[in-house]
Amino acid sequence: MVSNLINANPTVYEKKERRARTALADGDEYAVEHFDQLEIFDHLRDIKDPEHPYSLEELKVITEDAIEVDDERNYVRVTFTPTVEHCSMATVIGLCLRLKLMRSLPLRYKVDIRVAPGTHATEAAVNKQLNDKERVAAALENPNLVDMVDECLAPSYD
Known part of the structure; x- marks a missing residue:
């Protein structure tokens, strides 16, 4: 059987244990005044x-280590690493990260989403796409893309 997946057999790692924290639900009032690296990771994991x-x-x-938070300057940078350097879903993954943070963080935060340096064949193009407001807005007007992103963001109950 031939697979259409770019990375048909990815390495799967064990999840880290969750720390106890104040819950933040999408759309709720912000229960947390200040955000740290682990708080952001918990939203994205x-x-x-x-x-x-x-x-x-x-x-x-x-990973938790790939998240930078400067709460005083209202800045969050998330750097992600695709499983393969030619991942066709890198932009979709970055869009999922951006949309999740847009829904979870107060509007005062500037969010920067980046592909880890040297981990994707079209790193510069993906970074440009993910951090351009007009390109992100245009992507979110595509109903098929929005359905894919919403599916990725849907809670799992495992």
Whole structure:
């Protein structure tokens, strides 16, 4: 059987134990005044990969160490690592990260989403796409793309 997946057999890692924290639900009042690296990671860790039945944490696409937070300057940078350097879903993954943070953080935060340096064949193009407001807005007008992103952001109950 021939697979259409770019990375048909990704390495799957064990999830880290969750720390106790104040819960933040999308759309709720912000229960947290200040955000740290782990708080942001907790929001992103369960996003599902668009091609596999695993979370971005399980595939090590997103790690706690790849998140920078400057709460005083209202700035968050998330650097993610695609599972392969020619991942066709890198922009979708980055869009999922951006949309999850847009829904979870107060509007005062500037969010920067980046592909880890040297981990993707079209790194500069993906970074430009993910951090251009007009390109992101245009992407979110595509109903098929929005459905894919929403599927990745849907909560899992495992």
